[in-house]
Amino acid sequence: MSAPSPLRRLPRPRIRRRVRPRFKGPSFNRLIPNLLTMLGLCSGLTGMRFALDGRYGAAAVAILVAAVIDGLDGRIARLLKAVSRFGAEFDSLADFLCFGVAPAFTLYLWSLDAAGGIGFIPCLLFVVCMALRLARFNAALDSAPRPAYAYNFFTGVPAPAGAGLALFPLFVWLEARALGVDWLTALMRFPLVPAFVLIGTALLCISTLPIWSFKNFKVPAEYVLPLLLGTGAFAAVLVAEPWAALAAAGLLYLGLLPFSVRSFRRLKREAEMTGPEPVE
Numbered sequence: 001m002s003a004p005s006p007l008r009r010l011p012r013p014r015i016r017r018r019v020r021p022r023f024k025g026p027s028f029n030r031l032i033p034n035l036l037t038m039l040g041l042c043s044g045l046t047g048m049r050f051a052l053d054g055r056y057g058a059a060a061v062a063i064l065v066a067a068v069i070d071g072l073d074g075r076i077a078r079l080l081k082a083v084s085r086f087g088a089e090f091d092s093l094a095d096f097l098c099f100g101v102a103p104a105f106t107l108y109l110w111s112l113d114a115a116g117g118i119g120f121i122p123c124l125l126f127v128v129c130m131a132l133r134l135a136r137f138n139a140a141l142d143s144a145p146r147p148a149y150a151y152n153f154f155t156g157v158p159a160p161a162g163a164g165l166a167l168f169p170l171f172v173w174l175e176a177r178a179l180g181v182d183w184l185t186a187l188m189r190f191p192l193v194p195a196f197v198l199i200g201t202a203l204l205c206i207s208t209l210p211i212w213s214f215k216n217f218k219v220p221a222e223y224v225l226p227l228l229l230g231t232g233a234f235a236a237v238l239v240a241e242p243w244a245a246l247a248a249a250g251l252l253y254l255g256l257l258p259f260s261v262r263s264f265r266r267l268k269r270e271a272e273m274t275g276p277e278p279v280e
Contacts (some may be wrong), residue, residue, distance in 0.1 A: 041067075212263070
């Protein structure tokens, strides 16, 4: 037999399980809508920078990108159950810059600057009306509940649509310049035309007209296929002739306003005939 080893066996060290630190705060999913709003704000600011450089087409695209983001952040917030008062206020502030200040700033540098101080008046009126429109929208969040059908309508033209309507002369000018139509190019850049469009759009934004919001818009079954085909055709035109498609979209939106008012009045009349309607 061999003699026992004089060295004592050391105890095996215990391996402690690493505990991950837990941070307090909202989950990343709840931050996604605010991040989108931030991107939209940056897009609007970038559009103003493009306008300073004389790149008016790029400025219009940047404002349109901000409009697309604005249409997504609210829906994503509702899907992720990340709706918050901070997000609503942040969204309104971003809308004021992207759809109030940026379009007026772009149109002033593009055309209205040639009219001197008088050319600044339509821009000032448009920005003030857009601020009033957004303030009224925020105040309505804390107002008394409305009938259920009223939630399918905006009061006045919404901010992104107002920016698109305000940029209508710029869209036509860009398309006319691409086609080489000199008389139309000169007409659209004449300061009186964008001034008239800015003032008219400002009045539509602060009006009390009920405008379809398309949030819960139901399409009859027989119109689904034509709607899909029409959307595909518009997408094709948007790729081939983007400025003409955007100008046509503005005219189409204006043409839908009377139908929106008629739809609201019909729903209101039906609700009054059937008695009190549940509110939301």
